[in-house]
Structures are given as structure tokens and as C-alpha cells.
Amino acid sequence: MTTTGRIDPSTTAAEREMLESWLEFHRETLALKCAGLSEEQLREAAVPPSSMSLLGLVRHMTEVERGWFHRVLGDEDAPPLYYSDEDPDGDFHVTAEDTWQEAHSTWRAAIDRARELAAPHSLDHIGGGKHRSGKTYNLRWIYVHMIEEYARHNGHADLLRERIDGTTGD
Template sequence: MTTIERTEPSTLAGERAMLEGWLDYHRATLAAKCAGLSDAQLRQTSVPPSELSLLGLVRHMAEVERAWFRRTLADEDAPPLYYGETDPDGDFHVGEDATWDEAYATWQAEIARARELAGPLDLDALGKGRRERTTGEPYSLRWIYTHMIEEYARHNGHADLLRERIDGATGD
């Protein structure tokens, strides 16, 4: 089984280092929950009627990274990768053709782009894009980082349960 290195941020880090550190920690946690599993195991769902799977979570988080950093922060033209009008939850609907290699590469590319876009900005910088399900007000980079940590933390809880169901592995 592949070991994923996770490093908790320093308890004395500044605000930006703390936010980026916790975001990276949670990104690594999701990768660790998927490590060492086959594509078939990663496609296994929890319990009916849920279609939640580890592979679906990775695809979802690629979409979340893309939405918040590319569309909301930078106002890039970055259409959805796995979902659309005909299947709004397509990121979670993984077929037999869905693979770890593709999903992981896509997720990592979105993380790299997120770092590239956020890197030169101050935490108070406002996103150039707007979110369709909100008031239309801009979001600060600080808010986006905080939300991303919350999003990963919630889904990592799901990943814990999925992984335990697949092979009994537990732990944070």
C-alpha cells in the first residue's frame, strides 16, 4: 500500500500558512484514503441508495477545486468536467470506464492550478467570478480557503467510512 505523507501545519504558523497547510493536509488525507485500492474498489459505493464512492469523491473534489479557484477566484472559462445539465451529479456517477489514473491526474492538475492562481494573491483579494447559487457578492481568497478546508473535511469523513467498508482500514 502506498503511503501518503501528511503534515499538520505548525501551531504557530501565520494565517496564510495555516490555511494553506490545513488545505494541503486535507487534500493528502483524501489521497491517503484512496491509496492502495484497485479501480474496482475505488468505484465501490457505500450503501443503497447512495452512489457515493471514493473515486466519485476524488472527481467531485476536482470539480470543487475547479469551481472555486478557476471560476470563482479567477473568472476563468472552466466548464464542468464530469457533470452537466443532464447529469448534475455526474462527478459522483462513476461508470466502469472511470479510472483512478484519470481522476487523480485531473484532481492534481486542478490543485496545481488552484495554487498557481491563489499564490500571488493576498488573502483579502476578491474573486473575479460569481457563484450562481449565492447573492452574487464576491468571495475573498480567505473565504475560499476556509470553505475548501470545510469541504475536504466533510468529504474526508465520508471517505473514512467508505474505506472501512472496502477493506476495514481505519484511521485519520
């Protein structure tokens, strides 16, 4: 698997640069896990009864980006795109109508907005919105959580990709 477009984080960076570079590394890792696959392969579920697919993971990470950066940090009205109260795992429930082009462009737009929302703030900045738990979070916590979230799901993506075409790698 190629690593074009993905940059290894510095081993000596300051805290913010370190956090941002690790988050970018993991965002690009998910993109790499999806690269070069057909629509059918991207929506291929792991193993029954799981409905997890690479397309579903991208949709899920779109919701995660929007939740933490748009809603919690930026206090924006960013309603769910792929899930609902009736289907809380709807981001993972892809159908034949769901496309990579839509999911990928929506995910990239969510990431772009997340970067814009984070840029003017210090790591200690407390987001203007609240999580569904009612708690507030600072930007540092959001960055660390997002790195954890991507790292965990990139492990899933690695297994999915290996099952689809045998491709492995970080």
C-alpha cells in the same frame, strides 16, 4: 494507513500558512484514503441508495477545486468535467469506463492550478469571477470553505475506506 506525504499543520503559523497547510493536509488525506485500492474498490458505492464512492469523491473535489479557485477566484472558463445540467451529481456517478488514473491526474492538475491562482493574492483579494449565486468571495473565505469541504468529504472517505477493507485513521 500510512501518512507519508502528509504534513501536520503547524500549531503556531501565521494565518495564510495555517490555512494553506490545513487545506494541503486535507487534500493529502483524501489521497491517502484512496491509496492502494483497486479500480473496482475505488468505484465501490457506499450503501444503497447512495452512489458515493472514493472515485466519485475525487471527481467531486476536482469540480470543487475548479469551481472555487478556477472560476470564482481566477475568473477562468472552467466548464464542468463530470456533471451537467442533466446530471448535476454526475461527478458521483462513476462507470466502468471511469478510471482512477484519469480522475487522480485531473484532480492533481486542478489543485496545481488552484495553488497558482491563489499564490499572488492576499487573503483579502476578491476573486475576479462570481459564484453561481452571483456573489463574489475573497481568498480567505475560499480557503476556509475548501478546508470545510474536504474535511466533510474526508469523513465520508474514511467510512468508505473502512467498509472496503477495514482501514481506519485520519
